[in-house]
Structures are given as structure tokens and as C-alpha cells.
Amino acid sequence: MNALRIPAFRRLWVGLGLSSLGDWLGLLALTAMANQLADGYAEKNYAIAGVLFLRVLPAIVFGPLAGYVADRVDRRTVLVWGDYVRGALFLTIPLVGTLWWVFVVTVLVEIVSLLWLPAKDATVPNLVPRHLLEQANQISIATTYGSAVPAAVLFALLTALDRVVPALMGWLDRGAVDVALYVNGLSFIVSGIVIARLTGIPSGPAAHADEGSVWRVIGNGWSYVLRTPVVRALVLGMAGAFAAGGVVVGLARTHVADLGAGDSGYGVLFGAVFVGMGTGLWRGPRLLARLSRRRVFGVALTGAGLLLVPLALVPHLEVVAALAVGVGFLAGAAWVTGMTLLGLEVPDELRGRTFAFVATLVRLVLALVLAVAPLVAGLIGVVRFGPVDATGQSLFEYRGAALTMLVAAVGMTVVGVLAYRRMNDDEGRSLVSDLGQALPQGLLDRAAGRYAPLGVFIALEGGEGAGKSTQARQLKDWLQAEGYDVVLTREPGDTAIGQQLRRIVLDPATGTMSDRTEALLYAADKAEHVDRVVAPALERGAVVVTDRYVDSTLAYQGAGRDLADAEVERIARWATDDLRPHLTVLLDLEPATGMGRFEERDRIEAESLEFHQRVRAMFLRLAAAQPEHYLVVDAGASVTEIADRVRERVTPLLEQAVRSGGTRTLRATGPEEPR
Known part of the structure; x- marks a missing residue:
């Protein structure tokens, strides 16, 4: 899923693009105007240097206050009024038309920008799911700096037009420079209007907290x-x-x-x-x-x-x-x-x-x-x-x-x-x-995987005896109580073909088999599971909770059987059509503790302690490589404590899916017949 498909982030992105365009256009116009208003070669250089220096100076003086405002004032208010104020300030420059006012506005605009940017940066993680945060940051940074190019082109076109057709802008004191400043001011105001229509910006948890004085709040953040x-x-x-x-x-x-x-x-x-x-x-x-x-x-x-x-x-x-x-x-x-x-x-x-x-x-x-x-x-x-x-x-x-x-x-x-x-x-x-x-073909290349455009996909992983089945049922019951369409499934064995494959790979009577044969049998179960159960449920907007998924193959058949990581992942990718869970909950437990939780053991559970230690190490490696996709929980905690942590992590994922038009609650829409 692309981050720009999320309406809230897309609207913020449009506002950011307009604000960034105005910022770069403002820099060009202010330096050009400073050059026009100063007399003499040295004075012109000093005036331009003054504008550039004053763009940096406010950060040193007002930077600490910016963080306080971003965490204590409603972020939507900061973003909307920050754009309005900057737009109004730029509109006054051609009207006043003096160098000292250029310097004053430069400082004031930078102060407002210092408040606006942290509020924007702090808002983005609340508008997109964790697995899309990196993409959202890439889009934001590219927009911020990439808008310098259209700003430069626009300024060049305005100045060229002023030279070719001087009468067109002759009614203004400084021609194209004044037009650029007016366009600049309007771009900020339009950005504010766009963001004002965005109602999904959280105010920020600290906006209603009481941490004491301004300087104490700033000190807490820096500390x-x-x-x-x-x-x-x-x-x-x-x-x-x-x-x-x-x-x-x-x-x-x-x-x-x-x-x-x-x-x-x-x-x-x-x-x-x-x-x-x-x-x-x-x-x-x-x-x-x-x-x-x-x-x-x-x-x-x-x-x-x-x-x-x-x-x-x-x-x-x-x-x-x-x-x-x-x-x-x-x-x-x-x-x-x-x-x-x-x-x-x-x-x-x-x-x-x-x-x-x-x-x-x-x-x-x-x-x-x-x-x-x-x-x-x-x-x-x-x-x-x-x-x-x-x-x-x-x-x-x-x-x-x-x-x-x-x-x-x-x-x-x-x-x-x-x-x-x-x-x-x-x-x-x-x-x-x-x-x-x-x-890209190596292990952990999550960028090439795909995520369901509708529905939410959650996988529970972990070693033997970690309590995955218990937590899967707990999560299903809670989701249903909240009104969601939920599908609880497992691997291997949740299809007719999968049940036969499960008997083969887990029954001790099967005896020994080739490690590659085992990996291919698990892959066959995954292919049937995704095609028959997981994908159809996600397509209708359900929440799918699966007990084991691809990570188990990478851990058991990859690390446990010591097969090549990249080879095992390629098989698993093909079998699942590159479908990735939005969140994987890893229930982490010492293998010796987990193995002691039951007496009868299937073919995999009967493997050596060293085997299960390699499996656990791989699970932890997978979680460490992409932390935004994972929740690692100590499986030694109580069932209730684990369930609470899982719900806490899943809740914002569900809220985001609802806002983006994917998963929906049956309370709002009524029951829907499975397709």
C-alpha cells in the first residue's frame, strides 16, 4: 500500500508541498529584493548575507520553544495557523517595500517555521501505519527539498517574463519580485486551507498533560x-x-x-x-x-x-x-x-x-x-x-x-x-x-513484499509452548467484541489439503525426510492457505489472525534445518504471493521453558534443544531487522498481560485501517456475507 493512498497523509502532503514551494520561492524572492533595495556592491552583498544569516539565527534562539509548542499546543492549530501567518507576512513585504521589513519578516517567518516543522514531523507517525512510516518520510523529505526545483523554475519564468514584457508587471514597484512574493504568500494560505480540512490530526498526548513550566517541559524533552x-x-x-x-x-x-x-x-x-x-x-x-x-x-x-x-x-x-x-x-x-x-x-x-x-x-x-x-x-x-x-x-x-x-x-x-x-x-x-x-533477493527484503489494500493481517509467531494459540483466540474474541469481521486461522493445516500436509510434516510416524522436502511441503500448505483463506478474507476487509506464517518457515526450515536463508525465503515468497502481515506478534520464550510446557511432542517439537535455540535466534533476528512490523512480547508474562500488550499495539493499526477505507466494523455496516 502506498502512503499517499491514505487520505489524511495525502492532504498533509499537499499542504507540505505548497508550504515548501512557498518557502523556497520566498528565499529566492527575499534575496532578490534585498539585492534591489541595497545600494552599492558591498551593501548588496551584506543585505543578501543578512537574509541568509537571519534564516539560521531564530533556530538558535527559539528552537527550544518550538519543541514545547509542538508537544503542548494542538498540532492541527499549529499547522493551519502557521501557514496563515506566514502567508500574511509575505503579503506585507511588497506593501511595505523596505529592507528593514524584509529582515523583520525573515525572522518572523523562520520562527513560525520552527513551530510548524516539528508539529508536522510529529504528526506523520500518527497518520500512517508503522510499516509505511519510512515511505511517508521519504515522500515528505523529497517534497520538502524537491519543491526547490519548481520554485526556481517559477521564479525564473516570472523574471524572464518581466524582462520580455515589462509592461505586464510594470504597475508593481519591483515587478517579478513582488509577484513572486504575492504568489508565495498565497501558496501558504492555500496550504493552510487544505490542512484545515484535515480533521484526523491528533493533538498530541502532551497537549493535555501538566508537566510544569515551559522550561521544565523543554528540559524534560532534552533530558x-x-x-x-x-x-x-x-x-x-x-x-x-x-x-x-x-x-x-x-x-x-x-x-x-x-x-x-x-x-x-x-x-x-x-x-x-x-x-x-x-x-x-x-x-x-x-x-x-x-x-x-x-x-x-x-x-x-x-x-x-x-x-x-x-x-x-x-x-x-x-x-x-x-x-x-x-x-x-x-x-x-x-x-x-x-x-x-x-x-x-x-x-x-x-x-x-x-x-x-x-x-x-x-x-x-x-x-x-x-x-x-x-x-x-x-x-x-x-x-x-x-x-x-x-x-x-x-x-x-x-x-x-x-x-x-x-x-x-x-x-x-x-x-x-x-x-x-x-x-x-x-x-x-x-x-x-x-x-x-x-x-533485494536476500533475506528480510521487506520492501519488495506487498500488503493487503483492504483488511488487516496479523500473524502470531514464536517457539514451541509460547502460547500462540491462546493469544490468537484472545485476540479474535476481543476483535469480535469490538465489532470487527475476524478470521482466525493457522499454519499448517487450515485447509483440506493443508490438513493432509500437516499430518505428514508433524506426525512422528512420518520419520525422517529431506530438509528440502519438508520446506516444500510447508510452502505447499502456505500457498493453499493464502489462496483459499487469507487473501479472500482480506479482500472483503476482514481482520485475519494467523497462528504461524512465513517467519516460522524462515526460523524452522531456514535456521533450524540450516538451509540457505535466501533460498527458503524465495520459496516462501512465491508460495504466499509476497503477501506480508501488517503486524507480527512474536511471543519470545526460552526453548527449555517452552518445551517443558507439554509432554507429548510431534515430529518438530521432538527436535533437539540446539535446534529450537537456533529457531528462537532467527525469530529475534527477523523482529530486530524490521521493528515497525513486529511486537516482541515476553511469553513468560501472564496471559492477560500479553493480551493487553497485543491489543495496545493492534488498536492504532485498526484505527488507521478504518480511516484509510480498508477494515471496517460490522457495528457500523452490518453483517456482510462472505464472498
Whole structure:
């Protein structure tokens, strides 16, 4: 399912696109107007620099307050009125027409944007199911930065039209610039109108809580970031990436000149970085789907730092441009992965403050780096070493820009390694082995799977004696009491053919069989199960609860029988037509404890303790790789405690499905005959 098919997110996306278009168009128009209003070459440069500096300054001063507002004020109110206020401010600029008012509006608009962006970022995880959050973040980030292109085209067309037909805009004091500002203001107002029609934006849990004073609320949010290892590693990693990126951006023009290229070379390098970044935002997580998101974040940061080393040292523009694509790709993958992890890891009541903290820190780091990097490069000057030829030239000669980039590369690599070590959630699994299977056909490539457009699909998994059947019945009874159309099923054996296959694979009288034969028999049961039971129920909008699914095949026939992971998954994919559960509940239990819960054992239960330990390890690996798809529960807890946790996780999934027009309650629609 595509995130844009969800009406609430689609409407927010339209508002975001209009706001982002206005933001980029506003930047172009404000700098152009500052240039027109200032006198003299130096004054014009100072005026433009003033606009750019004032876009960064508010984040340092008002950034902490932005997080407070995002978590304490109704988010829909912030989004709607934030757009209205920004639109009104831009509309006043052509009317006042002075440089000082341009500066004032720049500051005010940035303050409002600081409130608007965390509210938007904190809202997205509430509008889409967890398995679509990464896709939603990709769409949001691509829209935010991609709208710079149509904004630039629109501004260029307006200015060209003003030159060709001066009478068309001659009634305005500044012609095309004033028109751009009016269009800009209207884009924000239209965005506000679009979002105002969106009624499904949660206000935020903290909006009605009492945590004390403003500064205490802000302090609680920042304290959470600093004391939570995973979140702290995410925030520092993202700040480190922006620091290194700021060095490259700040020194790119000088570095290109040092390589003997001019403005065209600068354009090539600049474009290469953003081509790579756009590709990384969209394809990076899918390419690295073999790894858990926590590993992807550290690996992408480290890889970007390592690629920066040859980028700084190789004196050939063609190679530098190619490396810049790679750096941009890994940086884009790290950024979207970090944003997704923050949305998944941070509680909703702290999400606004956390995103505001990230925005403040990133802007502060970026501002400092952009100011300091050229100074450091200038202080380094030219460094020569190695043998000297007959003309007196050293074999190696590097200028300050390249060496400053080299320092940034080392720093980014260190940050990436530290983030990886802090966030590595699969220490027992070799990173080299995982990277070797990182291609889309490898294990855990969830991106290629499909999710039912209607209905909700929930699988319960776990080792022997974990209580899956009990929890499946508990969940079915609760769902039916809530008015949902529920289908409770199991694997293997919930079809006529499946019952015969179940007897073959589980009856001890069957004796030994080839491991591949066993895997194929289970795959045959899955194919019949999906075609006859699961898919028809999902198509009519039912909630399907299955006791075991694909993960059991990967765990038992893959890890347990020690068959090749990728081969077992390919069989399971084909058998189930790539149909994935929206949520998998993993009931985790020590194998020795689970095996002690019953006396008679079937053919699989009778396997050795080592076999079942390998099975458990695989279940946990699968859950760690895609945490948004899983709920891992300690199966040693009471039946009631486990059922409560499952309901808590399933509830928002059901609510989202109802909002998107999929699953529906029978209370509202009345009973429906099965198709």
C-alpha cells in the first residue's frame, strides 16, 4: 500500500508541498529584493548575507520553544495557523517595500517555521501505519527539498517574463519580485486551507498533560534525548552528518577552483551531491533492507565518511563528482533512516520536542561549520610534501579546502562508527555476512513484499509452548467484541489439503525426510492457505489472525534445518504471493521453558534443544531487522498481560485501517456475507 493512498497523509502532503514551494520561492524572492533595495556592491552583498544569516539565527534562539509548542499546543492549530501567518507576512513585504521589513519578516517567518516543522514531523507517525512510516518520510523529505526545483523554475519564468514584457508587471514597484512574493504568500494560505480540512490530526498526548513550566517541559524533552542511548546516537549522528556536509557545501566552490574548474564544474559537483542524496532518500533503505534500520544508520554514516576521504584527496573533477554521488546517496539513506527511527523510537508525547531538538542542533552545527570551514581552509593554505621535481614542484600538493574536507571525512567516519557501535542491535550476526546478502533477493527484503489494500493481517509467531494459540483466540474474541469481521486461522493445516500436509510434516510416524522436502511441503500448505483463506478474507476487509506464517518457515526450515536463508525465503515468497502481515506478534520464550510446557511432542517439537535455540535466534533476528512490523512480547508474562500488550499495539493499526477505507466494523455496516 502506498502512503499517499491514505487520505489524511495525502492532504498533509499537499499542504507540505505548497508550504515548501512557498518557502523556497520566498528565499529566492527575499534575496532578490534585498539585492534591489541595497545600494552599492558591498551593501548588496551584506543585505543578501543578512537574509541568509537571519534564516539560521531564530533556530538558535527559539528552537527550544518550538519543541514545547509542538508537544503542548494542538498540532492541527499549529499547522493551519502557521501557514496563515506566514502567508500574511509575505503579503506585507511588497506593501511595505523596505529592507528593514524584509529582515523583520525573515525572522518572523523562520520562527513560525520552527513551530510548524516539528508539529508536522510529529504528526506523520500518527497518520500512517508503522510499516509505511519510512515511505511517508521519504515522500515528505523529497517534497520538502524537491519543491526547490519548481520554485526556481517559477521564479525564473516570472523574471524572464518581466524582462520580455515589462509592461505586464510594470504597475508593481519591483515587478517579478513582488509577484513572486504575492504568489508565495498565497501558496501558504492555500496550504493552510487544505490542512484545515484535515480533521484526523491528533493533538498530541502532551497537549493535555501538566508537566510544569515551559522550561521544565523543554528540559524534560532534552533530558530524554541525552539520557536515551539510541536517541542520543541518532541525534548526534545526524548532527555529525550535517557538519560534514556543511564543510563540503561551504568549500565546494573553492575546492572546484583548486581542481582547475570554474562555475560549470561547481554546478556539476553540486548537482552530483543532490542526485546522490535524492537517490539515497528513495532507494537507500530498500537497497540495504538486509540490515536492521539501526545498522543501516551507522553503516551509511560511516560509508559517507569513508567516501569523503578520496573525494578530498583525488585531484580529478570527474572522480570527485562520481564520489559525490556516493556520498550523497549514503547521506540521504542515513537521513531518512534516522528520521524514521526517531518516529518509531520516540514516544508521541516527546516527539515534537525531539524533532525540534534535532532541527535546532542541526542548524546550529551547520551555521558554525559554514562560518568556520572557510577560515580553517584559509589558515591551512597550501601544503606540499614528497619529492621535488626539476621545476621545484612537490609531488603532492594540497590546498586548505581539500585538507579541511579530509578532517571532516575523518570526523564523520568516527561519528558513524560510534553510532553503529551504540545502535548495533544484532551483535551476534556478522556485518560482512549481512552486507553480502544486502541485495533485494536476500533475506528480510521487506520492501519488495506487498500488503493487503483492504483488511488487516496479523500473524502470531514464536517457539514451541509460547502460547500462540491462546493469544490468537484472545485476540479474535476481543476483535469480535469490538465489532470487527475476524478470521482466525493457522499454519499448517487450515485447509483440506493443508490438513493432509500437516499430518505428514508433524506426525512422528512420518520419520525422517529431506530438509528440502519438508520446506516444500510447508510452502505447499502456505500457498493453499493464502489462496483459499487469507487473501479472500482480506479482500472483503476482514481482520485475519494467523497462528504461524512465513517467519516460522524462515526460523524452522531456514535456521533450524540450516538451509540457505535466501533460498527458503524465495520459496516462501512465491508460495504466499509476497503477501506480508501488517503486524507480527512474536511471543519470545526460552526453548527449555517452552518445551517443558507439554509432554507429548510431534515430529518438530521432538527436535533437539540446539535446534529450537537456533529457531528462537532467527525469530529475534527477523523482529530486530524490521521493528515497525513486529511486537516482541515476553511469553513468560501472564496471559492477560500479553493480551493487553497485543491489543495496545493492534488498536492504532485498526484505527488507521478504518480511516484509510480498508477494515471496517460490522457495528457500523452490518453483517456482510462472505464472498
